[in-house]
Amino acid sequence: DTEVTQTPKHLVMGMTNKKSLKCEQHMGHRAMYWYKQKAKKPPELMFVYSYEKLSINESVPSRFSPECPNSSLLNLHLHALQPEDSALYLCASSRGQAKNSPLHFGNGTRLTVT
């Protein structure tokens, strides 16, 4: 079993809904990530939090809003999404910088926007 837990596993939402994705890790990792993965494509980086502060935002639309309440938790708040936002959303964590510690991915939330 993965050490990064994501909930829910599946989510269907309408374009006017507000929902949140949750991610939790208890490995003491200080970096946490959100990735988006479309079918048959590699993961695309969205956000990176380092020591609970937003470190990287890959020009993600404002309808995606990340939050890091503490070092173990990472949320992704969703509002007014478009059908093209349907994808697998992966959370990951690492002890530190990517080249010094591997990314540990969760199994993702499969999001469908109707």
Place this chain on the structure above:
Amino acid sequence: QQQVKQSPQSLIVQKGGISIINCAYENTAFDYFPWYQQFPGKGPALLIAIRPDVSEKKEGRFTISFNKSAKQFSLHIMDSQPGDSATYFCAASSGDSSYKLIFGSGTRLLVRP
């Protein structure tokens, strides 16, 4: 220059055969090259990684070969098994953007029994 080009897109190998996946890069600042394995319905998991100061790294049946002058690296899976059937992603990162991994496009490997 930030791209990592991966080939082939898909690969079918008989059980016991050797699977070979290739990646190439342009950015000479890249200094860390991991390979991730992803099974359907799961997140990617680190398989093996290499730094440019070594030309080869082996872990069990999995070997990374690295050619710094050609800016290429490859994954070899020896004695391929049906359980190795998955999507494999090469990746790279550089010290100046060290939280960011640049992923290759992925290779879907099918190992036939």
